[in-house]
Amino acid sequence: MNIKPLLARRVQGLKPSPIRKLVPIMRMPGMISFGGGYPNAQTFAFTSVDAVFKSGRRFSIRDKAIDLACQYGPTNASTDLLPHIIKWHADKDGVALKAEQIQVLTGAQEGLHAMAYLFLDEEDSVVMSEPTYSGTLGAFRAFTERFIPVPLDAQGMITTELEKVLARMKSAGERLPKFIYDIPHGHNPAGVTLSLERRRHLLQIASRYDLLILEDDPYQMVLLEDQEPLPTLQSLDREGRVVRLDSFSKIFAPGLRLGYASGPAEVIGYFQLYK
Numbered sequence: 118m119n120i121k122p123l124l125a126r127r128v129q130g131l132k133p134s135p136i137r138k139l140v141p142i143m144r145m146p147g148m149i150s151f152g153g154g155y156p157n158a159q160t161f162a163f164t165s166v167d168a169v170f171k172s173g174r175r176f177s178i179r180d181k182a183i184d185l186a187c188q189y190g191p192t193n194a195s196t197d198l199l200p201h202i203i204k205w206h207a208d209k210d211g212v213a214l215k216a217e218q219i220q221v222l223t224g225a226q227e228g229l230h231a232m233a234y235l236f237l238d239e240e241d242s243v244v245m246s247e248p249t250y251s252g253t254l255g256a257f258r259a260f261t262e263r264f265i266p267v268p269l270d271a272q273g274m275i276t277t278e279l280e281k282v283l284a285r286m287k288s289a290g291e292r293l294p295k296f297i298y299d300i301p302h303g304h305n306p307a308g309v310t311l312s313l314e315r316r317r318h319l320l321q322i323a324s325r326y327d328l329l330i331l332e333d334d335p336y337q338m339v340l341l342e343d344q345e346p347l348p349t350l351q352s353l354d355r356e357g358r359v360v361r362l363d364s365f366s367k368i369f370a371p372g373l374r375l376g377y378a379s380g381p382a383e384v385i386g387y388f389q390l391y392k
């Protein structure tokens with residue numbers, strides 16, 4: 118899909134930071150660069166960071182690894198972390214991501230803010246279930262107050278209602294929303310999971326109206342005991358219109374505030390510019 122017409126005005130002229138292009142050069146052994154404000158690793162406060170897991174496993178970050186961890190690094194992800202995310206995502210969702218389809222974030226919350234920053238002008242709207250996660254409303258409100266509510270039931274967002282809302286907007290000649298936002302597993306605050314049938318329907322609707330979908334999925338792996346995760350919207354998408362937010366907050370430790378956005382390389386390229 119062509120995302121250019123969907124971008125917010127503030128993003129149209131956004132250019133990559135020249136400092137980012139200097140990173141590989143600055144990392145060349147023996148290079149003393151005056152091109153960026155890179156501090157000397159010898160001045161960093163840490164010699165090592167040791168972690169002991171409840172399982173008894175231990176690991177230590179030291180020597181070159183601790184210097185790298187403390188230094189400014191690539192925008193999209195640490196080069197050590199990236200292959201782990203690619204494998205994790207493939208094992209979990211059956212989706213093979215390329216490096217340029219991933220942007221590591223300070224939690225999914227940053228992804229909500231990034232998405233709004235990239236796509237929402239004041240006159241734009243977003244479709245979402247009612248009720249929805251208050252943190253999403255908080256992130257989006259900095260850019261627009263136009264939220265188009267769709268009711269939900271035990272199967273998640275009622276997609277036939279979504280269809281009606283969009284048809285009504287179109288026939289009234291109204292500006293269509295920029296994207297559909299949903300929390301497809303263990304919805305916050307409703308607790309419901311979007312059924313497989315509705316996942317497919319949601320994608321069909323997005324295709325018909327040429328909309329992006331923001332799949333905010335922090336509860337995919339913390340469902341009730343009798344529930345299995347369903348295929349993600351991203352895994353069902355054949356047209357590159359799903360931007361997915363994964364979070365390690367609910368399954369690892371929220372204090373680390375680690376998450377990532379994944380999706381079409383062009384959209385993730387804009388996430389990288391944002392970051």
Ligand SMILES: Cc1ncc(COP(=O)(O)O)c(C=O)c1O
Nearest residue numbers: 224225226250300305364366376
């Ligand atoms: C639906 C939803 N999205 C995003 C977040 C934020 O996740 P993170 O801790 O990764 O920023 C939360 C946290 O409660 C949430 O419930």
